[in-house]
Amino acid sequence: MGLTRVNLLAGLIGAYIIRHPEIEAPLGLPSGNGYDRPLIIFDRNFRTDGSLYMNFTGNNPTIHPQWRPEYFGDAIIVNGKAWPRMNVRRRKYRFRIINASNARFFKFFFMNGLTFIHVGSDSVYLERPVTLKEILLGPSEIADVIVDFSESKSHSAILANGAPYPYPSGDPVNEANSKVMKFIIKYQREVDTWPFPNKLIKYPSPDLSNASVTRYIAMFEYTSNINEPTHLYLNGKSYNEPATETPKVGTTEVWDVINLTGDNHPLHIHVGLFVVLDQTELVDIEAFKDCMTKMNDAIKCQISKYARGKKVQVLAHEKGWKNVYKMTPGYVTKILVRFSYIHSNASYVFDATKEPGYVYHCHILDHEDNVMIRPLKFIN
Structure with missing residues (x-):
């Protein structure tokens, strides 16, 4: 209690995937050979020597000397790297996007118009896939998506962010925190054998x-x-x-x-x-x-x-x-x-x-x- 924000700020963040082959294999979603990847995304501030920076003076120092309502950083980190690049082929990839920020919301979209095929939220599949141009994730929310890079007309795609901070009525994103990561797409086209499922998993309806x-x-x-x-x-x-x-x-x-x-x-x-x-x-x-x-x-x-x-x-x-x-x-x-x-x-x-x-x-x-x-x- 009281230290969660500091512990996670220091880097105590990870992800693991629990698979149920009998249920998931028939869905035919991208898997293996790096085609199924978690993207753990959060924001940080750094000193000039590369160490993590957090303002240790609170908004009300006489009442609570250290607490600030929200921590925001200008550097966007993906899987431990700031504004990384990832080489991808012209085919479908599955990304499990996790917002691991202390307080920042992300409104994800591709600057070149690529879409997300949304197949699951948090720990549960959808009944049917939903195609989206943008996805809003609050801290700790997870979006399980498929991105088809064969649909790109260019050889790169920037995953961007458009969510103000604090959300929804805070400051607009700036040049630094509006960019998340860049995908470098191979020139060569290929045959993608992964099918696109029309149905996923139907759970008992809420009553x-x-x-x-x-x-x-x-x-x-x-x-x-x-x-x-x-x-x-x-x-x-x-x-x-x-x-x-x-x-x-x-x-x-x-x-x-x-x-x-x-x-x-x-x-x-x-x-x-x-x-x-x-x-x-x-x-x-x-x-x-x-x-x-x-x-x-x-x-x-x-x-x-x-x-x-x-x-x-x-x-x-x-x-x-x-x-x-x-x-x-x-x-x-x-x-x-x-x-x-x-x-x-x-x-x-x-x-x-x-x-x-x-x-x-x-x-x-x-x-x-x-x-x-x-x-x-x-x-x-």
Whole structure:
């Protein structure tokens, strides 16, 4: 607690791929010979001697001497290298793109117009592939994509970034952090034998009628007298306060996540996968925020009176099961959370009720550390 942002900033980041050959082999996705690669992408700042740089003075040094609301770096790192190049052939490649930044969102796109064939999010496949021109990933989100370099009319392709920071209303990208990596594409054309699947994996559909509990999860931000953020809370509570989210193992719940801040917060629920049902804008949000700040009770503050603005459509490639999702500021995001295995609806084979339990939190690491994180305790 409090050190996650520093530990990952220092480089304690990695990835491994768990494969299920019997299920995945029939899909015919690119594999072997370097055609299936993780791209672990994050941002860093460096001193002139090449060492990592982090500003050790906080925004409110008299209150919290070291904490800053978000860490952003101008150098974009991919698999340990700054702005790397990768030689590719004119064929399909599979990339598992992981946003491993502390706080930066990435809006990925190819400057020469290449597209992404999106086949999976986080740890779950889509039912059908979705073709996209750009992909927005919050910290810790994963996009499993196929890129067909035979479609390129040029011999190089730059993977770029267009997300402002903080997201969504922060500074626009600059020359440095708008570029991610460059692909050098071989001149020679070749026959690509990898098929393009029309169907992937269909999991049991989420059943709203089976939801046993509806919970309201409010995201708060607190500021100093100079209007600088000091800390963030979920449901107005610190991490050290007793757990209030105590789901029963094997059940399904509805969570209405109320974002009362100006930032987009990628929510992560440990050992729980969820489906986003809808996002509804809060009208007259300042009045609702005032009530929530005083009472911290969505029902008593008549959330139904305020959650009646415009709806944000869940994008096709994000309609499946997720374990991280972006909570739009000023909106209520309704999610259906499953505390069991989604492929079979069977309960866990391990004892989830054992201490010390689990957590749910914002995956902006600087927010998680101070202190947008709450305990999650399971019961039988």
